[in-house]
Amino acid sequence: MAPKRGHEDGSDVAIPFKKKRTSDNDDYVDVDDDEYAESEANSSLVPRGATINFSALTRKLEASRKVQENGNDSMGLPAHRRQQDSLVSHIFQDQDFSWLHLKPDHASRPLWISPEDGHIILEAFSPIAEQAQDFLVAISEPVSRPAFIHEYKLTSYSLYAAVSVGLQTEDIIEVLNRLSKVPVPESITTFIRERTLSYGKVKLVLKHNKYFVESSHPETLQTLLKDKVIREARVHSQVVDTSIKASTFTTSRAPVKGNLVIAGTKEAEKRKEDSGNATGANGAPTADKDLFTSVVGVESDEIDEDDDNVHAFEIDDAKIDDVKKRCNELEYPMLEEYDFRNDTVNPNLDIDLKPSTVIRPYQETSLSKMFGNGRARSGIIVLPCGAGKTLVGITAACTIKKSCLVLCTSSVSVMQWRQQFIQWSNITDRQIAVFTADQKEKFAGDSGIVVSTYSMVANTHNRSHESKKMMDFLTSREWGFILLDEVHVVPAAMFRRVVTTIKAHSKLGLTATLVREDDKIADLNYMIGPKLYEANWMDLAAKGHIANVQCAEVWCPMTPEFYREYLREQSRKRMLLYCMNPKKFQACQFLIKYHEDRGDKIIVFSDNVFALEAYAKKLGKLYIHGGTGQVERMRILQHFQHSPEVNTIFLSKVGDTSIDLPEATCLIQISSHFGSRRQEAQRLGRILRAKRRNDEGFNAFFYSLVSKDTQEMFYSTKRQQFLIDQGYAFKVITHLDGLEEMPDLVYRTRDEQIELISSVLMANESEADLGTDVRAGEGDLAGTITSKDFGMPSRFPAVQRTTGSLSALSGGQHMSYVEQNKSANKKLAREAAPRHKLFAKRDKDKASARKEGRSQA
Ligand SMILES: Nc1ncnc2c1ncn2[C@@H]1O[C@H](COP(=O)(O)OP(=O)(O)OP(=O)(O)O)[C@@H](O)[C@H]1O
Numbered sequence: 001m002a003p004k005r006g007h008e009d010g011s012d013v014a015i016p017f018k019k020k021r022t023s024d025n026d027d028y029v030d031v032d033d034d035e036y037a038e039s040e041a042n043s044s045l046v047p048r049g050a051t052i053n054f055s056a057l058t059r060k061l062e063a064s065r066k067v068q069e070n071g072n073d074s075m076g077l078p079a080h081r082r083q084q085d086s087l088v089s090h091i092f093q094d095q096d097f098s099w100l101h102l103k104p105d106h107a108s109r110p111l112w113i114s115p116e117d118g119h120i121i122l123e124a125f126s127p128i129a130e131q132a133q134d135f136l137v138a139i140s141e142p143v144s145r146p147a148f149i150h151e152y153k154l155t156s157y158s159l160y161a162a163v164s165v166g167l168q169t170e171d172i173i174e175v176l177n178r179l180s181k182v183p184v185p186e187s188i189t190t191f192i193r194e195r196t197l198s199y200g201k202v203k204l205v206l207k208h209n210k211y212f213v214e215s216s217h218p219e220t221l222q223t224l225l226k227d228k229v230i231r232e233a234r235v236h237s238q239v240v241d242t243s244i245k246a247s248t249f250t251t252s253r254a255p256v257k258g259n260l261v262i263a264g265t266k267e268a269e270k271r272k273e274d275s276g277n278a279t280g281a282n283g284a285p286t287a288d289k290d291l292f293t294s295v296v297g298v299e300s301d302e303i304d305e306d307d308d309n310v311h312a313f314e315i316d317d318a319k320i321d322d323v324k325k326r327c328n329e330l331e332y333p334m335l336e337e338y339d340f341r342n343d344t345v346n347p348n349l350d351i352d353l354k355p356s357t358v359i360r361p362y363q364e365t366s367l368s369k370m371f372g373n374g375r376a377r378s379g380i381i382v383l384p385c386g387a388g389k390t391l392v393g394i395t396a397a398c399t400i401k402k403s404c405l406v407l408c409t410s411s412v413s414v415m416q417w418r419q420q421f422i423q424w425s426n427i428t429d430r431q432i433a434v435f436t437a438d439q440k441e442k443f444a445g446d447s448g449i450v451v452s453t454y455s456m457v458a459n460t461h462n463r464s465h466e467s468k469k470m471m472d473f474l475t476s477r478e479w480g481f482i483l484l485d486e487v488h489v490v491p492a493a494m495f496r497r498v499v500t501t502i503k504a505h506s507k508l509g510l511t512a513t514l515v516r517e518d519d520k521i522a523d524l525n526y527m528i529g530p531k532l533y534e535a536n537w538m539d540l541a542a543k544g545h546i547a548n549v550q551c552a553e554v555w556c557p558m559t560p561e562f563y564r565e566y567l568r569e570q571s572r573k574r575m576l577l578y579c580m581n582p583k584k585f586q587a588c589q590f591l592i593k594y595h596e597d598r599g600d601k602i603i604v605f606s607d608n609v610f611a612l613e614a615y616a617k618k619l620g621k622l623y624i625h626g627g628t629g630q631v632e633r634m635r636i637l638q639h640f641q642h643s644p645e646v647n648t649i650f651l652s653k654v655g656d657t658s659i660d661l662p663e664a665t666c667l668i669q670i671s672s673h674f675g676s677r678r679q680e681a682q683r684l685g686r687i688l689r690a691k692r693r694n695d696e697g698f699n700a701f702f703y704s705l706v707s708k709d710t711q712e713m714f715y716s717t718k719r720q721q722f723l724i725d726q727g728y729a730f731k732v733i734t735h736l737d738g739l740e741e742m743p744d745l746v747y748r749t750r751d752e753q754i755e756l757i758s759s760v761l762m763a764n765e766s767e768a769d770l771g772t773d774v775r776a777g778e779g780d781l782a783g784t785i786t787s788k789d790f791g792m793p794s795r796f797p798a799v800q801r802t803t804g805s806l807s808a809l810s811g812g813q814h815m816s817y818v819e820q821n822k823s824a825n826k827k828l829a830r831e832a833a834p835r836h837k838l839f840a841k842r843d844k845d846k847a848s849a850r851k852e853g854r855s856q857a
Pocket residue numbers: 358359360363383384385386387388389390391512657660662685686689
């Protein structure tokens with residue numbers, strides 16, 4: 001489903017169109033499983049959604065048993081269907097689904113469901129695709145969403161999330177059936193029923209400061225009460241099965257009744273008008289809505305939950321964790337909801353959005369999933385980089401109006417969150433405090449906001465006296481709301497510590513890239529809650545909320561000298577060699593010139609600080625890395641924002657996430673962190689917020705410069721996968737037209753290139769490390785990441801010094817190259833690992849040719 005990569009002829013340059021991190025004090029330790037991409041073997045061994053594949057596997061095994069027993073296959077499919085014969089059956093073999101008969105009006109129904117694995121294929125060009133997408137996002141995981149055909153997957157978690165936002169089993173099946181070109185296969189209906197049977201049936205609700213296990217299914221509560229742990233946790237003074245009238249219960253698809261989120265905003269007014277003008281909830285014209293209704297046959301508003309009779313029993317505060325765990329084991333995971341409007345014990349916080357703050361429709365939609373029934377559901381909201389997750393979090397805090405704790409990944413983000421709270425809401429300076437290594441503040445009054453980092457809160461060692469006092473402040477009180485930024489990067493253990501030490505009634509996780517190679521996403525489901533909403537990147541771009549980006553991969557051939565060294569080198573310097581490839585330098589110079597001439601503002605990213613400095617100095621540009629002081633950073637960023645003289649800056653990974661530069665319209669990536677899909681997406685996020693995004697025909701540009709025939713090509717392909725799944729197409733540029741004619745082209749001559757290789761070979765091993773911004777300072781998001789940090793054995797030796805010659809130091813670089821190279825060659829020959837026989841033969845041939853030459857001489 002990935003878009004094809006095409007070749008560009010260069011004339012079309014106009015298309016040129018975010019570890020284990022250990023850092024100082026308050027910065028977190030971040031495990032990005034994406035980085036497993038460093039190991040090719042790992043990446044292929046750990047498929048995405050492994051958890052789900054496991055259940056699919058179990059079903060398959062079960063099915064094969066059934067086939068043997070009664071002639072049905074694992075998904076309950078009749079065995080005879082495999083013998084279905086048609087002229088083309090043999091081509092598709094077991095992927096021949098022609099036995100699933102199309103409905104007579106299939107052309108007007110936009111989707112097809114695979115009976116084998118629950119994958120759903122959606123025609124994104126259908127007039128009712130937008131409504132269908134809303135529904136599919138609620139019940140399934142988006143797998144890939146390019147322009148015309150989308151792929152989704154029904155999983156246990158997606159169905160858990162669907163139920164948690166109020167959808168009912170039979171509604172899911174019914175709507176799916178109406179949208180599907182073929183009758184929903186029995187295997188799928190069985191799967192949906194099985195998975196939704198118990199999920200979402202039990203809620204943990206805090207009402208009047210007492211915890212209740214609540215359900216509208218009395219038999220479920222009876223089942224739970226049969227369990228010893230739960231029975232013992234029950235508070236007997238309460239009347240069992242208290243009937244609680246849920247006054248404002250609605251489902252996710254119903255209009256948000258009594259919802260405080262949108263009240264008072266201009267957008268709310270606009271939406272009221274829109275509905276008055278008979279347009280759809282998404283602004284879709286009535287005609288489309290009618291078509292949806294005629295095909296789907298269910299008005300979205302019809303799916304209202306009839307939840308009049310809710311039964312509950314009270315449980316002991318101290319036993320909450322045991323009950324939660326037990327419910328999980330019994331396969332009745334509890335949804336957490338906070339009836340904040342009826343919480344009279346925790347003091348209210350006087351916070352509201354400023355009248356000038358207008359939230360965008362997708363921000364509102366995401367929040368409606370959280371507040372759909374007048375309570376706050378805990379869960380995760382996924383929005384693209386630059387789409388305004390901060391404001392979503394702030395709006396949620398303004399809705400709950402109770403004390404709020406915000407946790408983010410670095411001290412830079414802490415300051416940004418604080419500033420954004422002040423910018424978008426009426427919160428006063430005294431009501432919002434920060435807790436970082438440098439600042440330990442408490443808010444004034446009974447209620448307020450504290451912004452901190454995960455590591456400040458989770459860290460249990462070496463706390464200063466001040467920090468201890470601050471932690472007591474945080475742990476001794478009840479928080480109405482905890483906001484968790486960038487949830488996908490925080491290790492499970494750290495989350496567990498945070499979640500157990502802080503008593504919060506509701507949790508909201510925010511992220512742009514819910515991608516991990518392992519099953520840690522499952523931990524998030526348990527610790528925070530299900531995914532409540534995931535936006536479509538292309539949709540937001542089409543509506544002008546984020547910029548349209550043209551992505552391209554520029555293939556830069558290695559010069560023969562660099563390639564020879566690359567093949568010889570066994571250490572990290574291989575990476576430095578492909579970063580410092582003179583042809584890459586030239587491509588970078590050309591693209592900078594091209595885009596500066598167009599009036600673009602350009603950010604060049606390099607993870608490797610050695611390369612960063614070398615490029616920036618050679619091309620005469622300003623640069624920022626971990627070692628750049630705060631004052632210097634601000635000065636450079638201000639120049640970039642306001643001065644027409646500074647149109648290009650070079651950034652190390654410190655700029656991946658924490659820098660908000662809406663002026664930037666072009667990104668050039670010269671070195672990156674292995675195959676990290678997350679970093680690729682986060683970097684793209686820097687230009688998605690481009691100020692000029694709504695200019696007529698405006699495009700932002702994202703270039704990855706890749707040295708041809710090197711490992712970098714593999715990593716690059718891997719990195720792009722997440723963005724491709726979001727619908728981005730990467731073009732391949734193999735030739736930049738006009739590059740050769742550039743008057744002041746760098747490293748044009750062989751001598752200059754040889755001089756460059758000399759400097760690379762003389763560099764320290766540590767400087768060659770791609771994942772390390774060795775000069776990262778306190779508060780930087782850039783930490784030091786190595787393969788070892790991801791639990792993998794380091795393939796490279798630790799830092800090692802190489803000696804440069806005196807002649808090199810005195811400026812005779814050319815000579816030093818020869819000297820250095822000679823000795824390096826000897827050293828390599830001594831240390832060389834066993835070579836492939838092909839190369840061994842070539843070396844032998846060469847050696848005998850040399851011998852022959854000498855004897856002839
Ligand atoms: N409703 C809105 N109205 C106006 N501006 C908005 C709105 N929502 C977000 N923005 C602006 O969009 C930009 C991006 O927002 P924000 O930094 O919250 O994005 P993000 O999703 O957290 O991105 P990232 O994941 O890259 O950190 C900011 O400049 C913010 O002020």
